[in-house]
Amino acid sequence: MDLDDILALAETTPSPLELARARRVARTVQSQHDLSLAEGYQIIVDTDLADPLTWDADEATRVTRAAQLAKQGTVTWLFGDGRPERFERLSWSDEMAMIVGHAPGTLRLTPRALFELVHPADVERVLAASRTAWEQSRPDEIGFRVVQPGGSIRHVYCHLEILTDAGRPVGVIATGEDITALELARQEQRRLAVRSRMLGADPAVRDVLTGLQTRGYVIDEVDRARRTTGGALIVVATEPATRLPDAPLTDEDRDQLTAEIARTLRTVVGDDVTSGLVGSGSWGLLLASRDDAESAETLAARIVDKFRNHLFSVRHKPLRLNTSAGVVHFGNDIPDTGFDLLVDGEHAARDAHRNATAVKVLEQPVAERERTERCRRRIRRAVAANRFALYAQPIIDLGLNQVARHEILLRVRSDTGEPVAPWAFLDMAERVGEILSVDKWVIDHALELIGRGAQTSHYQVNISGKSLADPGLLAFVTEAIHRHHVKPECLTFEITETALIENRNEAVAFATGIREVGCHLALDDFGTGYGALAQLKYLPVDLVKIDGAFIVDLCRSPADQAVVSALVELCHTLGIRVAAEYVQDQETLDLLRAAEVDFAQGYQIGRPEPITVGQEEVQSIELELRLPPQQTAMG
Structure with a gap:
């Protein structure tokens, strides 16, 4: 429709039907007006037939009217003598009052009351944006949060404009709208984008070495x-x-x-x-x-x-x-x-x-009984026949940049006598309740090796979390320490498979008792077991080892980097040192050092080797009995 069509329409005489409709609408409006008066309602203002958006209205009125039409609110701040420190009048529209959670006319608006409505974390930004808009005499915009009377938080987006009188700035008017729903949608989009970027492949699905399932x-x-x-x-x-x-x-x-x-x-x-x-x-x-x-x-x-x-x-x-x-x-x-x-x-x-x-x-x-008994006989024969071997793998102190510890890994001898990785054997021992006998074998033989050495520094002996349920374990360990003449201050006992801790009270009793003897405490495979964070709260832990699942792909996984960084910060805040396993390249080692991890271990540092007693260069030996993650074949 062009201008000619509009003029032609204006010259058209209404039809009788259109006139009848107009009279019917007029009668309806008149009857509603008369009914309101009869019911006692006070008509405080008639419809303003003058359009506030026309050229002869003042600037503030035009902006306010435009905001009303767009269902937005306004705040008008007029300054005396054009100076912000001397405000002359501060007002807001009913729509703006409702945006911040106040019924119209219920709050006496002052500069202090206005800024108390803004979220404390956003006040400085709002002040800075208002000040910049005023000083530079140019429009601006800002998003911020407001705190409603009940404590609810709403997101508001405002356009700031300078009011002028005869070319001279006299105040600021802010046109705002509640964008809470839009802001929440934006936050959700950003969250989903981050989650998509961080979500990696499940390391429990594919074995890195074989390419097959774990x-x-x-x-x-x-x-x-x-x-x-x-x-x-x-x-x-x-x-x-x-x-x-x-x-x-x-x-x-x-x-x-x-x-x-x-x-x-x-x-x-x-x-x-x-x-x-x-x-x-x-x-x-x-x-x-x-x-x-x-x-x-x-x-x-x-x-x-x-x-x-x-x-x-x-x-x-x-x-x-x-x-x-x-x-x-x-x-x-x-x-x-x-x-x-x-x-x-x-x-x-x-x-x-x-x-x-x-x-x-x-x-x-x-049959279940036959299966269980056969597993138990197999484990007991292995313990009785000493079908185990201990291997040592070096651990580097990233602060000193030198090998300062060794972890001793358990090997199970096959039918041909070859020492092989023990993880399937240990899994079976855990499940059929025979892990305690294996733990005791390792403790006794490890402390014997330590007692025959110089004991110049520190040694770590690991114990399965399931074995902590045995009330006699603390006495067994204490007796072995004395029998093999091992200095307790040179020992740290590392709890492995913490998810298998069956009796929390016994675990706490062992941890407390071993500390009273003079030894330290550590947790292995940290970050994957259930309740790992809770254990930091009630167990007197001195060291945690971040599970290798977070380390093997550290250079390529933003999620692993985020987890490692957060765990290091958490542990250091609690006064706990951090070690990382399965370090396979220099790039990973550099990332761990930058993340302030204390110790690192893996093929990049050195492979496990058979133990020989009396290595003077070994400052610390860590004796560990554990289930390594199955995505690698590192022991």
Whole structure:
């Protein structure tokens, strides 16, 4: 519609229908007016037919009217003689009063009352913006918070304009609106963006060394299958058929061999089957009932045949594997857990090896009592036969930039006598309640080694959190300290697997007692166990080790960097020193030093080596019995 159309419309005579509608509206308005008067309402003002937005209205009135039309509020501040320190009049519109939570006319507005409505943290910004707008005689805008009478916080956005009279500035008018909903939406968008950037891959899903699923993930998937579809679990056990002629396998050699076995396994089963390293030299594969392309027994036989005939390589020398497999069939909705089925598969694979067969098949899970007793006998035989070895790994003091401690890692000797990583063995010992006997073996032999040394500095001996429930543990440790002539001030006892602490009172009693003896206390795998922060409150902790899950990908993960930084700040505030495990490169070491972490440990510092007593350069030995994270093969 152009101007000609508008003029033509103005010249049009209303139709009888339009006139009738107009008369009907007029009668309705008149009747409502008369009714209001009859009911006692006082009509205080008639409709203002003059448009305040026309040129002859004053500037403040025009701005206020425009704000009303936009459902915004205004605050008008007029200064006497044009000087801010001498205010002449301060007023606000009804809309602005309601924005800040006051009914119109209920608050006597003064400069002090006005700024008391602004959130204390925003007062200086509002004053600075107002001052700048006035001094430079130019409009400005600012967002801030206001505090309503009930304590509620609202977000307000204001446009600041300078009022003038004959070209001379005489005051400021602020046009504001409640943008709380908009600000909350913006905050949520920013939060989601940060969360998306920080959210990383679950380290419990994929093993870094093998590229396959971790032990925990495989167990969880078996748990899910036994509740839904049922299926079959294959456990393949491998170990070197012969020793290398020059020297036994090192941890680095085993990592290389493990990675090659994983690649070979993938060529047989592909990437669609849930599979992963479930123990030292043990591999688990889950076939749900819908996976009927080939039977579990046939697949297990193929894997065994492939591994036995494949020529692996370590240190550029050929190596063959002794391989056997166990298969456990299970239905859905059975009481046995994923861990129970894994143990059954491991035992079946061991039986197959002992009987010189390729595969042993269990048509159903083993009875719970039989399974538990077999696990306990296996652990007790290992303890009685001393089928363990202790390895030392150096720890660097980042403040001194030198090796100041050593951690002693437990190794379990395989059937061939080779020391292997203990995490699956320890997991079993924790679950069947036999970890205390292993702990006592480590404590006794570790303190014996310490007592035979110079004891020139500090030593750390770790104890499983589950063992703290034993009321006789403190007496056993104290007696071992005296029997092996170890200085208690040279010892720190590190609690591992803190999530398994069964009796809080016994844990506190042990921690308090060991401190009274003269030793210190530390927590391992900090940041992943349930209740870890609470333990800092009630346990007299001197040192925490940040779990390796936050360290292995530190250089590439903003989330890990944020967690490490926050944990270091928290611990230092509480007077606790911090150590980081699984440091694998110089870049990670530099980041930890910048974050003010106290100690660092990992392949970048040094690999575990067999212990020799009497190393004068060793200032501290840390003896640790723990479950390392399964995303690496670092012990």
